[in-house]
Amino acid sequence: MRRKIAVVPERCSGCRVCEMACAIHRQRANNPKKARIRVTTIYPHPVVRMPVVCNQCKDAKCMSACPTDAIYRRNGVVRIRHDDCIGCHACVDACPFGAMYIHPDIDVPLKCDLCEDNGRPQCVKMCPTGAILFMPEHVFGQAHRLNNVLSYTHMKEIEYTEGGKPKRLHYADNNAAEGRDGKGGRR
Amino acid sequence: MNKHNGGYFRQILHIDMTSGASRTEAIDDEFIASYIGGRGFAIKLLWDNLEKNSPFDPLGPENMLVVAAGPLTGVYLPSSGKNSFASISPATGLFGDSSMGGGFGVELRQAGYDAVAVVGKAEQLSYLFIDDDRISIVPCPELKGKGNLETEGRIRDMLGDHDVRVASIGVAGENLVRFACVTSDWSRNAGRTGIGAVMGSKNLKAIAARGHRDLPVDNIDKVIEISEQAYKELGAHDMMGHWQKQGLMGVIDYANVMGILPTYNFRDTHWEKSKSINGKTMLAGHKIGNTACFGCPMCCGNINLVKEGKWAGTVTEGPEYETAAMLGSNLGVDNFASILRGNYLCDDLGLDTISTGNLIAAVIEGYEKDLLTLDDLDGKPIAWGDDDRIMELIEQIARCESIGATIALGAKGVLERWPQLSPIVLHVKGLEQSAYDCRGASSMALAYGTSDIGAHHTRAWTVGKELEMGADWGIAEKVDLVIHHQHIRSLFDMFGVCRLPWIELGFHEDFYARLYSAVVGRQYSLDDLLVKSQHMYDMTRAINCKLGATRGDDYPPARTFIPIHSGPLAGKVCNKEEYEKMLALYYEKRGWDEQGRPQIACD
Numbered sequence: 001m002r003r004k005i006a007v008v009p010e011r012c013s014g015c016r017v018c019e020m021a022c023a024i025h026r027q028r029a030n031n032p033k034k035a036r037i038r039v040t041t042i043y044p045h046p047v048v049r050m051p052v053v054c055n056q057c058k059d060a061k062c063m064s065a066c067p068t069d070a071i072y073r074r075n076g077v078v079r080i081r082h083d084d085c086i087g088c089h090a091c092v093d094a095c096p097f098g099a100m101y102i103h104p105d106i107d108v109p110l111k112c113d114l115c116e117d118n119g120r121p122q123c124v125k126m127c128p129t130g131a132i133l134f135m136p137e138h139v140f141g142q143a144h145r146l147n148n149v150l151s152y153t154h155m156k157e158i159e160y161t162e163g164g165k166p167k168r169l170h171y172a173d174n175n176a177a178e179g180r181d182g183k184g185g186r187r
Numbered sequence: 188m189n190k191h192n193g194g195y196f197r198q199i200l201h202i203d204m205t206s207g208a209s210r211t212e213a214i215d216d217e218f219i220a221s222y223i224g225g226r227g228f229a230i231k232l233l234w235d236n237l238e239k240n241s242p243f244d245p246l247g248p249e250n251m252l253v254v255a256a257g258p259l260t261g262v263y264l265p266s267s268g269k270n271s272f273a274s275i276s277p278a279t280g281l282f283g284d285s286s287m288g289g290g291f292g293v294e295l296r297q298a299g300y301d302a303v304a305v306v307g308k309a310e311q312l313s314y315l316f317i318d319d320d321r322i323s324i325v326p327c328p329e330l331k332g333k334g335n336l337e338t339e340g341r342i343r344d345m346l347g348d349h350d351v352r353v354a355s356i357g358v359a360g361e362n363l364v365r366f367a368c369v370t371s372d373w374s375r376n377a378g379r380t381g382i383g384a385v386m387g388s389k390n391l392k393a394i395a396a397r398g399h400r401d402l403p404v405d406n407i408d409k410v411i412e413i414s415e416q417a418y419k420e421l422g423a424h425d426m427m428g429h430w431q432k433q434g435l436m437g438v439i440d441y442a443n444v445m446g447i448l449p450t451y452n453f454r455d456t457h458w459e460k461s462k463s464i465n466g467k468t469m470l471a472g473h474k475i476g477n478t479a480c481f482g483c484p485m486c487c488g489n490i491n492l493v494k495e496g497k498w499a500g501t502v503t504e505g506p507e508y509e510t511a512a513m514l515g516s517n518l519g520v521d522n523f524a525s526i527l528r529g530n531y532l533c534d535d536l537g538l539d540t541i542s543t544g545n546l547i548a549a550v551i552e553g554y555e556k557d558l559l560t561l562d563d564l565d566g567k568p569i570a571w572g573d574d575d576r577i578m579e580l581i582e583q584i585a586r587c588e589s590i591g592a593t594i595a596l597g598a599k600g601v602l603e604r605w606p607q608l609s610p611i612v613l614h615v616k617g618l619e620q621s622a623y624d625c626r627g628a629s630s631m632a633l634a635y636g637t638s639d640i641g642a643h644h645t646r647a648w649t650v651g652k653e654l655e656m657g658a659d660w661g662i663a664e665k666v667d668l669v670i671h672h673q674h675i676r677s678l679f680d681m682f683g684v685c686r687l688p689w690i691e692l693g694f695h696e697d698f699y700a701r702l703y704s705a706v707v708g709r710q711y712s713l714d715d716l717l718v719k720s721q722h723m724y725d726m727t728r729a730i731n732c733k734l735g736a737t738r739g740d741d742y743p744p745a746r747t748f749i750p751i752h753s754g755p756l757a758g759k760v761c762n763k764e765e766y767e768k769m770l771a772l773y774y775e776k777r778g779w780d781e782q783g784r785p786q787i788a789c790d
Contacts, residue, residue, distance in 0.1 A: 010476075
C-alpha cells in the first residue's frame with residue numbers, strides 16, 4: 001500500500017512547525033529554510049496558508065526535466081541521486097507546484113522523500129492542527145467523493161419524531177431522474 | 188567565563204540612518220551571560236546610548252531603536268516566534284518595549300544578528316533591508332501615507348521575494364502618534380509604548396529582513412528530545428482545542444464573570460452585553476481561519492471576515508481579548524463587526540488598539556460628564572457605542588487631524604491639553620492601562636503601578652491568581668507574586684519566546700531553563716536565569732530614574748481608588764493605605780531605596 005502526503009490548507013495555521021521538524025530531522029539544522037516542505041501564506045485576499053510539498057507525481061516533471069537523469073523513483077518515491085545532480089535547478093523550475101526548494105548552502109535541491117527511511121514523515125507527525133496527512137493513495141479523493149455524493153442525495157428531507165424528539169432524514173428523490181433525458185425515466 | 192557554544196551569532200548590527208553607515212559589534216560571553224538576549228540586550232544597548240546623550244528627546248535622532256530576537260527565537264520549541272522592539276518611549280519618556288510575534292524575529296536571527304540598533308534620521312522616508320550580510324537603506328517616498336497592508340506587499344514586490352519578512356509602520360507612525368505600533372506579517376504588532384513613532388521619527392518606514400543561516404544550537408538531539416516532549420504535552424492539554432478555536436477571545440467570558448472586564452472607560456467591570464463580543468459570537472458569524480506565530484501549536488490568532496452590513500468585506504487578524512475589550516465593552520460597542528473594523532483600521536494605520544480604545548473611552552466619558560464641550564470635540568458629539576464616530580476618530584488620530592491630533596499625543600498630551608480629564612484617563616507613567624481592571628486584586632494594581640513601561644498587563648498578570656485564591660492574602664504574598672512575574676515574564680522576552688504556553692496551558696517554567704542550557708551548551712538553572720532577569724529589572728528602573736521617574740510614577744490610575752459600583756466585584760476598591768504599604772515593601776524586597784532607586788542608579 002503506497003502512501004503519500006495530503007495537505008488540508010483550511011486547517012493550516014501557518015505556524016511552520018512542519019518546516020522546522022523537517023529541517024532539524026533531515027538536515028540536522030535548526031533552519032526552516034532548509035526544509036523540504038514550506039508554508040506559503042497569502043493575506044488578506046484571499047486568506048490562504050498552504051504547506052507546499054512534493055506530490056510524488058507519477059509523471060514527474062522534475063524527473064523529465066533533469067538533464068543528468070539524477071532524479072529517479074524508488075518504491076513510488078521520487079528521489080535525487082546526489083552524485084549525479086549538477087545543481088542546475090531545472091527540476092525546481094519544472095515542478096508545477098513549486099515543491100522543490102533551494103538553499104544557498106546546499107547544492108542539491110531539497111525534495112521530500114516521505115522520510116522513507118524513518119517511518120511516518122516528521123511534518124505529519126508534528127503538525128499541531130492536522131493539516132498534513134499521510135494517507136494511502138487509494139483513499140485520496142474519498143472525502144471529496146463522499147461529500148459530493150451526499151450533497152447530490154441531500155435533495156429532499158422529511159421531519160419526523162422518534163422517542164418524542166424531532167428528527168430529520170435526507171433521501172434521494174427518485175423522481176429527480178424524470179426529465180433528465182426527456183424519456184421520463186423509461187429505458 | 189564558560190563559553191556559550193550555541194544560541195548566539197555574537198554580533199549586533201548598528202545602523203546610523205543619518206549617514207547610512209552600518210557596522211557590526213562583536214559580543215563576548217560576558218555580555219551574553221549578563222544580558223541573555225532579546226529585551227536584555229536592548230536594555231544594555233539603550234543604557235549605553237543614554238550615557239552618551241543628554242539631554243534626550245525620544246523622538247530625536249539620538250534615540251536608539253533596538254530590534255532584538257532572543258537566543259531561543261526560531262528554535263524548535265513551542266511558540267518561539269517572539270521578538271522585542273525597544274527604545275526610549277515617546278509616550279512615557281522612559282524605557283519602553285513591546286514584543287511582537289510572527290516570523291520577523293526568526294528571519295532577523297537567520298540573517299545573523301542577535302540585535303539591530305538604529306539611531307539617526309534618514310533624509311527621506313526609507314526602508315532598511317537586512318539581507319544576510321548585505322545592508323541597504325532604500326529611499327521609499329512613494330510609501331508615504333501608505334497603510335501597513337500595502338507597505339508590506341509593496342516592499343515584497345520591490346524586492347521580488349514573497350518570503351521576505353517586513354516590519355513596518357503605518358500612517359500613525361509616520362505622524363509620530365505616541366501609541367503608534369510596528370506591524371509585521373500584516374497584523375502582528377509590537378503595539379505598546381509608541382515604538383512606531385520612534386521609527387517614524389527616523390524616517391524609517393519599514394525593516395525588511397531575509398536570512399538563510401542555521402540557528403546555532405549546541406546539542407541538537409537534546410533540543411529535539413525536550414521540544415518534542417513539550418509539543419506532545421501541549422497537544423494533549425485539555426484546553427488546547429479551545430485555544431486553537433478561540434485564542435485569547437475566550438478571556439472575554441472569563442473577565443466578565445470575574446468582574447475585571449473594562450466597560451465604559453473602566454467605570455464598570457462587568458457588561459451585560461458581553462456575549463455580543465465574546466468568542467462564541469466570533470465563531471458563530473465571523474471566524475474564517477486560524478493563524479499562528481512561528482512554531483506555535485496554539486494558533487491563538489483568529490482571522491475574521493465581516494460578511495454583511497456596513498463594514499462588509501473587512502478582513503482582519505484579530506481581535507484578541509485586549510482589542511475586543513478595549514474597542515468593545517470599554518467603548519460600549521456591542522456590534523462585533525464594528526470591533527473587527529476598528530481592529531482592521533488600527534492594524535493598517537498602525538495604532539495600538541489598547542491605547543486607542545482607552546483614550547477614546549476617556550473622551551466619550553469626558554463629553555458625557557461635561558468635562559469636554561462640543562467645541563473641544565470640533566462640533567461633533569460622541570457617545571458610547573457610536574461606532575461610526577469611533578471609526579472616524581481612529582482615522583483622525585492616525586492622521587493627526589482635528590481632535591485626533593490631541594489624542595495622538597497619548598495620555599500625557601491629552602492631560603496637558605485637558606487637565607480636567609485626569610480622574611478619568613487611566614494610565615501609569617503615560618502609558619494607557621490595558622484591559623484588566625485591578626480593583627478586585629490589589630496585586631494587579633501594584634503590577635500596573637510598578638511596571639517599568641507603564642500600565643501594561645504583560646509585565647505581571649497577577650489578577651487571575653489573586654481572584655482565584657480569594658481575599659485572604661497577605662501583602663507580602665502579593666508583592667512576591669508581582670516580583671516573580673516581573674522576573675519570569677521578562678525572561679520570556681529575553682529568550683524571545685511567548686509566555687502563553689506557560690500562563691495559559693500551565694507549561695512548566697523549568698522547561699525553558701533546560702532548553703536554553705541545551706541550546707547554549709552550558710548548564711543554567713531557572714534560578715540562575717531569574718537572578719539575571721532581576722538585574723535587568725534593576726537596569727530598566729535605573730534608566731527610568733535617570734530619565735526622571737520617581738516614586739510618584741509608581742501609582743495605579745486614579746480610578747483604581749474609586750469603588751466599582753456594579754457587577755460581581757461591586758464595592759471593591761484598591762485601598763490607598765494598603766497600596767502604600769505594598770509599594771514600600773516592594774521597594775524593600777527589591778533592595779531599592781524608599782524613592783524606588785536601585786543601587787545601580789545611584790552609582
